[in-house]
Amino acid sequence: MRIDRATIFCLRIPFVEAFRHSTSVRSFSDSIVVRVTAEDGAVGYGEGVARRYVTGETVESTVSHVANQLWPAVARADFSAISLSHDPLSALSSISAALPDHGPGDGPDRVIAWHGARAVIELALIDCLLRSEGLSLGQLLPAKRPSVTYSGVITAGSIQDAVKHARYFKLFGLKYLKIKIGTANPVQRVAAIRNAVGPEISLRVDANGAYDTVTAARVLSALREFGVGAAEQPIGRCHPNELAQLRVSSPIPIMADESLVTLADARALIHARACDHFNLRISKCGGIFRTLQMARLAASAGLRVQLGSHVGETAILAAAGRHVAAHLDQVEFVEGSYGTLLLAEDVSRESVVFGHGGVASLLRGPGLGIKVREEVLRNYAQNIISLQIARPALAERRKGKCLC
Amino acid sequence: MSIRSLVESEYAAQTEAFASSEIFKSLRSGNVPAKVYDEFIARLCRTHLNSPQILAFLYSLAPPRVAESLKHNMLEELGLDEAGIAHSELLLRLARAAGFDQRACAELKTQSQAELHRLCTDPILFGTFREFGLTVLLEVTCFEWTLARLGKAIGDLLAEHRGLSWEDLLWFTHHAEVDQRHAEEGLDAVVEYANYYEFDETDFRLITEIVFRENVLLKRYFAKSEVSRPTLMLSL
Numbered sequence: 001m002r003i004d005r006a007t008i009f010c011l012r013i014p015f016v017e018a019f020r021h022s023t024s025v026r027s028f029s030d031s032i033v034v035r036v037t038a039e040d041g042a043v044g045y046g047e048g049v050a051r052r053y054v055t056g057e058t059v060e061s062t063v064s065h066v067a068n069q070l071w072p073a074v075a076r077a078d079f080s081a082i083s084l085s086h087d088p089l090s091a092l093s094s095i096s097a098a099l100p101d102h103g104p105g106d107g108p109d110r111v112i113a114w115h116g117a118r119a120v121i122e123l124a125l126i127d128c129l130l131r132s133e134g135l136s137l138g139q140l141l142p143a144k145r146p147s148v149t150y151s152g153v154i155t156a157g158s159i160q161d162a163v164k165h166a167r168y169f170k171l172f173g174l175k176y177l178k179i180k181i182g183t184a185n186p187v188q189r190v191a192a193i194r195n196a197v198g199p200e201i202s203l204r205v206d207a208n209g210a211y212d213t214v215t216a217a218r219v220l221s222a223l224r225e226f227g228v229g230a231a232e233q234p235i236g237r238c239h240p241n242e243l244a245q246l247r248v249s250s251p252i253p254i255m256a257d258e259s260l261v262t263l264a265d266a267r268a269l270i271h272a273r274a275c276d277h278f279n280l281r282i283s284k285c286g287g288i289f290r291t292l293q294m295a296r297l298a299a300s301a302g303l304r305v306q307l308g309s310h311v312g313e314t315a316i317l318a319a320a321g322r323h324v325a326a327h328l329d330q331v332e333f334v335e336g337s338y339g340t341l342l343l344a345e346d347v348s349r350e351s352v353v354f355g356h357g358g359v360a361s362l363l364r365g366p367g368l369g370i371k372v373r374e375e376v377l378r379n380y381a382q383n384i385i386s387l388q389i390a391r392p393a394l395a396e397r398r399k400g401k402c403l404c
Numbered sequence: 405m406s407i408r409s410l411v412e413s414e415y416a417a418q419t420e421a422f423a424s425s426e427i428f429k430s431l432r433s434g435n436v437p438a439k440v441y442d443e444f445i446a447r448l449c450r451t452h453l454n455s456p457q458i459l460a461f462l463y464s465l466a467p468p469r470v471a472e473s474l475k476h477n478m479l480e481e482l483g484l485d486e487a488g489i490a491h492s493e494l495l496l497r498l499a500r501a502a503g504f505d506q507r508a509c510a511e512l513k514t515q516s517q518a519e520l521h522r523l524c525t526d527p528i529l530f531g532t533f534r535e536f537g538l539t540v541l542l543e544v545t546c547f548e549w550t551l552a553r554l555g556k557a558i559g560d561l562l563a564e565h566r567g568l569s570w571e572d573l574l575w576f577t578h579h580a581e582v583d584q585r586h587a588e589e590g591l592d593a594v595v596e597y598a599n600y601y602e603f604d605e606t607d608f609r610l611i612t613e614i615v616f617r618e619n620v621l622l623k624r625y626f627a628k629s630e631v632s633r634p635t636l637m638l639s640l
Contacts, residue, residue, distance in 0.1 A: 016618055167610055172529040341529075344618075355527030 001079040001132060002039045003125070006071055008063055009033040010383040014344045015312065029312030029343055030059055032116070033377055034066065036074070036124040044128025045372045047316035048120030049283040053208075054310075055261055056111035063385065065102070065117040071387045073100050074121060084133055088140035089292075095125050096289040112261050115286035122287030123320055127367040136366055137319075141288075143326035143362050150334050150358040151176035153206075159189050166193045173357040176202045176333055178232070182210045187222045194226045204229045204333070209236035209258055217249050224251040230277055230306075230333075233257040240272035247274060255279050255306060262286075266294045270301040277332065281308045282320050295328050309336030315348035319368040322352070326362055347376045407595050407608060411542070414616045415549040422621040423554060427628060432557075434565040441566040444625060445502050446512060449495045451547075451624045452575075453516035456481045456492070458544060462593075465537040467600030470593040477586060494575035501572035534601045535611060541597055542615045545590030550621055552587040555580035 013029040034046045048066075050057040057065075077098045084091045099118050130137060152169035154162050154177060162179065169177055179193055186205070194203060205228055211219060216234035223231070232255040235246060240259070247254045255277035256269050261284060269275055278298045285291040291307075298305050307325045309317065318337040325334045337360055339346045339353035346352065348370040354360040363369025378384070405413075422428055430436045431444065459478035466474045476485065483490030499509055530536045559576030562568045570577070598608050622628040 164610070164613075167606065168614065171535070171607060171610055173531050351522070351526040353527055353529070356529055356531045360527065 001082075001129065002077070003036050003074050003079070003128070004039050004389065006034055006036045006074070006124070006387040008066060008383075008385040008387065009035070009377045009381040010059060010063060010385075011314070011347075011377070011380050012382045013312070013314070013346075013380045015342050016340075016344055029314060031312060031314050031317070032059060032062055032066070032120050033314070033316060033347070033372075034120045034124045035372075035374075035377075036121075036128050038128050038132055040132055042128050042132035044124045044126070044131060044367060045316050046120040046122065046124030046127065047283070047314055047320075048116035048118075048123075049310040049313060049317070050116045051284075051310060054258055054284055055113050055115050057114060057116045061111065062114070062117045062120075063383075065114050066121060067385060067387055069102060069114070070099055070117060070121045073098060074125065075387075075389045079125070079129055082129065084129055084135055084140060091129075092126070092140070092289040092292070095129070096122060096287060098125075113286060115261060115290075116283050118286040118290075119283040119317075122289065123282075123316065123368070126288065131367040134366055136364055137323045137368055138326070138362060138364060141292075141323050141327035143323075144329060145326055147359050147361050148322055148325045148334055148337075148354075149175070150337050150354045150360060151178055152358065153178045153180065153335060154193065155180055159185065159192050162189055163192050163196045166196045170197050170201065174201070175358065177204075178333070178335065179203060179205050181205045181207050181219075183215075186219050190223055190226045190228065199227065202229050203227065204232065204255075205252075206232035206255075206257070207234045209233050211235055213242060213246055216246055220246075220250045220252045228252050230255045232277075232279055232306075233259060240268045240274040243269070243274035244272045247276070253277060253304075257281075257308065260284075260294070263290065263293060263297070266297045270297060270303070275303065277304045277306055279306045279308045281310060282317060282324065283310055283313070284308075288320060288324060291324060292327075299329060304332045305330060306333040306335070307331055308333075309338075312342070313338075314343065315339060315346045315350075315352045315370050316368065316372065318352040319348070319363055319370045322360060322363055323368070345376055345380070347372050349373055407598050407605075408591055410609070410612065411545075411594050412549075412591060414542075414612055415546045418546055418616060418619055418621055419550045419553060421619050422550065422625075425619075425622055425626075425628070427622070427626050431565070432561050434561075438566060441562060442502050442504075445499060445562075446504070447625050447627065449499050449512045450516045450519060452495055453492050453513060454520050455544075457520055458540065462537065462541055462544065465533055465541075465597075466593070467596045469600075470589070470596045473589045474593060477589070480582065489574075489578065491575065491578070494578060498568070498572055498575055501568050502566065535607075538594075538597060538601070538603070538608075538611050539615050541590075541594055542612060543620050545587070545594055546616075546620060547624075548583045548586040548590045551576075551579045552583035555583060 011029055011031045011033060015027050032048050036044050048062060050059045050062040052058055082091045082094045099121060102114055152174040154165045179190055181189060211234050213235055220231055220234060231252045237258045243259060253276035256275040257279040260266055260269060260278055278294060280291050280294050282288060282291050285294055295305055307321055309321060313336055321336045325331055337352050337354050339351055341353055350370060456478055459474060459481060463474045463478055479485045481491045496509055499512060528536050555576045559573040563573060
């Protein structure tokens, strides 16, 4: 099975509300979606998210990487030997291996890893190959639980807005809330939300690296009395030993997020005993296969896992996340699937938004389990780029000789 | 602020934002091609062809004091009242007058049905029908409130710029008349619903804000997403 063509959609879907955290304000989704078409006509969709402050990628550099580095490799590859039904993990490994790894870039805009780019292509290939065989991702990654329970995330606006959002989520029956905190009154913010939602709801905080080590230690100590279950990335991406030092003094378990992009990061964090939780995000981690590898490392080191998401992910990454969250042996918190709670319109025919209590059922359809609405992609695309194999090269390839 | 005035101020804000939107003003100006009017007519039909089913749902949840008026509203939509005019027929007459052939009208019905299907299959964020019913009631009565005020103006602009006759536009003139009454009854129904189901003020306000965080009129009639109140998004 070979892939004949691909199309990149650079989306700009407005949010119905802005989402703010300590390092960024976002009012639209800028996800990158790729549609691949196989020689048998099967179509698959993937999605990746470029975040300069996480992987170092931008939308422009990610699109360029997909078009110039990953697409030629995909166009050359023959996926016929991959048997999705016989050995799922080996199949996922083979798909991931077909994508070349490029080291970090140089200069001030250094890219830590081209993981958003890898994720968009990997998901599209998985979706396409599964659809070609009439299989669901759930058959490759069997579910360990009958449903997935999502958390709400409270944006870092005013305390008044944050409390209002907390009340929305309480009304929706959510049992887990993550609060974005920064340098402005973090303790008052958490106190006000705890007061609004009561003692039953699990709270955790995410600072997106807003503090230095001394401030972080002080804030986490002050948050202790509010029953905070975990503190995500209190300090910026740094040497794991710095995070480990903070962890020793913190009364709240530490979760690594921006510090955890690559497998090497995961091993270094474990080695330094730098955290209690890994926050895995499919796009940040470079796709499903690498996310599963990191989850396995976490489990072997006794760390707990959150399957997180990037703000503005559409139904494509949400669907992939649903499958992975259902499949993992242990997952403490799950984020994402906000769909039209955040986006003016989502890309799938069926809603991926969770229901009351944050509970969402499993997806059982072919591929990732959703039907992507091409008209929505076109409606919100800022840029559409077609990638094809040059005709002579395609002819040669079909004769068995690859010139791509 | 009482529930009635809170809700009415939300309806007024929604209506004002709709009436002053660029897309609506462009329809009024006549400076857009016929296909823009036709797209509006299609979306209007898709929105309102399901009204009897939606009203039946609301009737099933209705507090006893307002059940009769909701039932009458539903029967009116079905053409089973004393006037005997099925509103779905008025919508399809409008569509046919705008040039929608039999196949296109069938497609409108299919799309409308698909919307109902989606409503029934999408996960519900609220724990009970009590909250979900309030969201539906608020949206339905907002449309009635708006149509009571803008129905005639919309009919007039379609007559002037799309060349539709008075008979073709009966749905608007009819709504402009009966929705005066429905709008008042709708407000009564919301107040009674809030009291009957014992909503506290905080939850009622939260649900109202959730329903009207976007402009429901622009969303349904023009597929435009526009937040309805100043938010972080608009202050960027």
